[in-house]
Amino acid sequence: MPSNAIGRRAALGGLSALFAWSFAPRLSSAAGARDPRLLVLVLRGGLDGLAAVPALGDPDFDASRLAPELRAAGATLPLDATFALNRNLPALHAMYTAREALLVHAVASPYRSRSHFDGQAVLEAGVPDLVHGGRSTGWLSRALSALPRGERLPPPRGLAISSTVPLILQGQAPIETWQRQAFRYADDDTIARLLDLYEARDPTLAEALRRGAGLDGVGMREVEGDEPPAAMRSDFAADARAAARFMALPDGPRIGAISYGGWDTHANQGSVDGQLARNLAALDAALAALREGLAPVWRETVVAVITEFGRTVRMNGSRGTDHGVGTVALLIGGAVRGGRVLADWPGLAPARLFEGRDLAPTTDIRQVMQAVLAEHLGLDPRRLSNEIFPASANLPRLRGLVG
Amino acid sequence: MFRFGLGPRPDEALPRPAEARDALLGQLARPPQTAWPDMPSSADTLRRHIEVMTEMSAGRQQAGDVARVGRNVMVLELQHRVRLAVATETPLIERLVLHWANHFTTAAANRAGPFIGPMEREAIRPNMLGRFEALLVACTTHPAMLIYLDNRSSIGPNSAIGQRRRRGLNENLAREVLELHTLGVDGGYTQQDVVELAKVLTGWTVRIDLSDVPLDRRIGFEPTMHEPGPKTILGRRYAEDGPGQLRAVLRDLARHPSTARHVTRRMVRHFVGEGAPPALATELAALFRRTEGDLGAVTRALVSHEAAWTTPAAKMRPPVELVMGAARVLGNPAPRPPAQRALAAMGQTWNLTPSPAGWPEEDDAWASPEAVKTRLDWAIEVAGTTARVDARALAEAAFGDALSTETRRALARAASGGQALTLMLMCPEFQRR
Numbered sequence: 001m002p003s004n005a006i007g008r009r010a011a012l013g014g015l016s017a018l019f020a021w022s023f024a025p026r027l028s029s030a031a032g033a034r035d036p037r038l039l040v041l042v043l044r045g046g047l048d049g050l051a052a053v054p055a056l057g058d059p060d061f062d063a064s065r066l067a068p069e070l071r072a073a074g075a076t077l078p079l080d081a082t083f084a085l086n087r088n089l090p091a092l093h094a095m096y097t098a099r100e101a102l103l104v105h106a107v108a109s110p111y112r113s114r115s116h117f118d119g120q121a122v123l124e125a126g127v128p129d130l131v132h133g134g135r136s137t138g139w140l141s142r143a144l145s146a147l148p149r150g151e152r153l154p155p156p157r158g159l160a161i162s163s164t165v166p167l168i169l170q171g172q173a174p175i176e177t178w179q180r181q182a183f184r185y186a187d188d189d190t191i192a193r194l195l196d197l198y199e200a201r202d203p204t205l206a207e208a209l210r211r212g213a214g215l216d217g218v219g220m221r222e223v224e225g226d227e228p229p230a231a232m233r234s235d236f237a238a239d240a241r242a243a244a245r246f247m248a249l250p251d252g253p254r255i256g257a258i259s260y261g262g263w264d265t266h267a268n269q270g271s272v273d274g275q276l277a278r279n280l281a282a283l284d285a286a287l288a289a290l291r292e293g294l295a296p297v298w299r300e301t302v303v304a305v306i307t308e309f310g311r312t313v314r315m316n317g318s319r320g321t322d323h324g325v326g327t328v329a330l331l332i333g334g335a336v337r338g339g340r341v342l343a344d345w346p347g348l349a350p351a352r353l354f355e356g357r358d359l360a361p362t363t364d365i366r367q368v369m370q371a372v373l374a375e376h377l378g379l380d381p382r383r384l385s386n387e388i389f390p391a392s393a394n395l396p397r398l399r400g401l402v403g
Numbered sequence: 404m405f406r407f408g409l410g411p412r413p414d415e416a417l418p419r420p421a422e423a424r425d426a427l428l429g430q431l432a433r434p435p436q437t438a439w440p441d442m443p444s445s446a447d448t449l450r451r452h453i454e455v456m457t458e459m460s461a462g463r464q465q466a467g468d469v470a471r472v473g474r475n476v477m478v479l480e481l482q483h484r485v486r487l488a489v490a491t492e493t494p495l496i497e498r499l500v501l502h503w504a505n506h507f508t509t510a511a512a513n514r515a516g517p518f519i520g521p522m523e524r525e526a527i528r529p530n531m532l533g534r535f536e537a538l539l540v541a542c543t544t545h546p547a548m549l550i551y552l553d554n555r556s557s558i559g560p561n562s563a564i565g566q567r568r569r570r571g572l573n574e575n576l577a578r579e580v581l582e583l584h585t586l587g588v589d590g591g592y593t594q595q596d597v598v599e600l601a602k603v604l605t606g607w608t609v610r611i612d613l614s615d616v617p618l619d620r621r622i623g624f625e626p627t628m629h630e631p632g633p634k635t636i637l638g639r640r641y642a643e644d645g646p647g648q649l650r651a652v653l654r655d656l657a658r659h660p661s662t663a664r665h666v667t668r669r670m671v672r673h674f675v676g677e678g679a680p681p682a683l684a685t686e687l688a689a690l691f692r693r694t695e696g697d698l699g700a701v702t703r704a705l706v707s708h709e710a711a712w713t714t715p716a717a718k719m720r721p722p723v724e725l726v727m728g729a730a731r732v733l734g735n736p737a738p739r740p741p742a743q744r745a746l747a748a749m750g751q752t753w754n755l756t757p758s759p760a761g762w763p764e765e766d767d768a769w770a771s772p773e774a775v776k777t778r779l780d781w782a783i784e785v786a787g788t789t790a791r792v793d794a795r796a797l798a799e800a801a802f803g804d805a806l807s808t809e810t811r812r813a814l815a816r817a818a819s820g821g822q823a824l825t826l827m828l829m830c831p832e833f834q835r836r
Contacts, residue, residue, distance in 0.1 A: 113594070183783070186776070187783070193818075194813075197826065201807055208775040266553045266573055317560075318570070320553070322574045
């Protein structure tokens with residue numbers, strides 16, 4: 001861990017103003033005096049929503065693959081008459097109890113085939129399908145570009161906690177990327193010289209280096225000798241802590257994305273004790289880290305957790321699950337009207353399953369995100385259903401998720 | 404030099420432009436290396452795995468030790484690959500291995516890790532300049548792939564074992580064969596084709612469990628797991644033929660026009676990048692079809708094509724090429740920081756490909772602010788741990804006329820030898836291809 005991380009850029013003249021470019025007086029016009037934050041966690045691989053938020057109250061639950069693991073004593077935490085929460089999500093449960101977590105079940109993107117890569121493309125591009133929508137820009141980037149802002153302010157920027165910009169943030173809006181550091185930081189003189197060379201020969205790399213050099217100081221503001229407990233040491237929690245640090249800054253980015261893989265549980269899924277359980281625990285640690293890191297601005301924060309699709313209702317041949325459709329999405333944060341599960345529950349009866357195998361989706365993930373963008377960030381519903389989520393005007397509006 | 408290689412080695416004379424193409428064709432004409440006396444085979448890896456498992460069950464090793472054994476194997480494999488990158492007279496071959504290992508991505512998940520190196524030597528190197536069909540069969544049935552994409556535990560519901568154990572299909576490998584390895588996602592297959600191919604694939608397994616099955620019967624086709632009966636894929640019916648059924652399906656998939664298009668498009672994207680004229684991929688796909696997937700012919704056509712020599716060098720070299728290229732230009736087969744740490748920091752952890760789709764291939768996939776800054780931090784460490792090197796002389800020998808005036812000037816004005824070397828490793832000429 002580098003020890004010179006704090007404020008290392010301070011002496012670097014033109015590079016010193018970390019977030020000088022970020023939009024300062026906030027979304028004053030449309031969102032009133034609030035200063036809202038939105039962070040999207042993309043779980044890549046297809047989260048098994050049925051195991052994360054099991055429908056214990058469904059009459060067909062006991063006949064399903066879920067019962068042996070999740071019906072067991074102590075396997076779940078109570079939510080409501082129908083749903084419970086996997087026991088590996090205690091921090092999420094605490095937020096639910098504090099009415100800071102809203103769980104949306106039987107949700108899916110409009111994508112109905114079962115390729116991860118196309119599924120993620122549809123989810124992140126925010127389009128009805130890949131044929132008509134293209135896959136070049138992400139809905140969160142378009143939302144960022146559409147944010148209301150005062151005059152003569154530079155365009156708002158987004159934050160991606162990864163080495164590359166994920167599709168959801170690709171587009172016109174400027175994005176910063178950041179990831180945990182492995183080497184000593186480069187010295188300022190070398191940065192300046194390389195910057196000169198790039199300015200002359202390769203403007204793309206010049207721009208990238210300038211931004212990359214400017215971001216390091218904040219992300220690594222670790223408290224030395226203060227290692228968090230074991231579950232918190234997961235990469236996901238570390239990334240979440242970094243994101244929280246950036247987004248809690250008075251002049252930091254207000255919109256960000258993190259992705260986290262490992263949800264493609266084809267074999268030996270282990271929903272309560274195994275592989276999926278560990279992933280859920282890591283997700284829970286990340287949510288707890290966000291709750292803690294964003295505490296001063298929690299009232300104005302929404303964190304959305306989304307995934308490209310769910311998993312089959314039946315177990316496959318390897319004690320795992322294959323790609324399905326319906327799954328769960330989470331909204332947490334002080335701005336969320338939480339403490340409830342939002343679901344038009346289709347049921348687990350074999351006749352009710354999508355194509356006889358998957359949880360049938362009854363809510364479109366775009367409805368959820370449209371509601372968040374409208375209610376939390378003050379975006380115009382017409383723009384939401386045209387440019388941010390193209391061709392989505394036919395989707396019923398969800399209301400009352402935030403605020 | 405960079406587009407079809409790993410960059411220069413200062414002790415090698417730079418080929419004159421007129422000869423560069425012939426030099427590449429010469430590399431392709433050499434017979435592939437088949438004997439790797441110092442490196443483990445799949446059988447070695449499996450034997451070692453069973454030994455460690457046996458010790459663990461006897462309480463002499465912990466699960467953590469087993470994981471460490473696997474990681475050590477992969478570090479050794481990477482060190483081997485870096486040494487090869489420095490020593491090789493056929494860098495195009497090493498680049499082709501990287502490409503095909505990415506086309507048929509496997510990763511260190513589900514205990515597949517130690518089998519990845521053997522897969523490169525047993526499935527990819529011997530077949531990557533032969534028929535695509537042979538490469539496809541070899542990769543699909545290799546232990547690394549069968550483990551990584553869960554086929555080892557996919558059981559035909561009506562097979563002998565399926566009837567007894569009430570276990571069933573796993574679609575993972577079948578889907579990726581169609582989506583990623585052959586037809587491509589728009590290649591015209593359905594969910595039903597995925598399920599049918601999954602049935603065809605049942606029985607192809609690796610037994611990595613502790614049981615008394617002898618070693619020589621642990622890898623390959625296990626009839627008692629195979630879903631019996633005919634299967635229909637892309638409208639064509641395949642009679643039950645044991646292991647022959649998969650070969651028949653893969654033969655047809657390998658010759659499908661969608662496969663020709665998908666496979667050659669991935670080759671062009673990897674080697675030439677987004678600036679390649681559309682005609683290049685179209686011509687290669689036509690050649691692929693005409694030759695029934697002769698990858699030698701397709702590769703020769705790719706490196707001979709005018710567009711491969713005129714398309715600007717706009718693609719960022721992925722970290723693995725950068726690390727290998729730095730080791731090569733410095734003549735250092737054991738670079739510091741170690742290759743595995745460098746790759747992890749730069750976002751391309753060895754054998755930890757994030758998904759079966761492989762590493763990203765967009766020209767600027769590795770040009771984000773964070774990635775560029777981390778490359779610089781890495782270059783400074785490389786320079787700091789390299790014994791005195793005159794970067795100016797090295798750059799002249801390595802790049803010759805390709806060195807830009809600005810880079811030459813930046814190296815000449817550098818404040819120290821280490822800084823000059825850092826700038827050389829980071830200059831656009833070294834970063835893009």
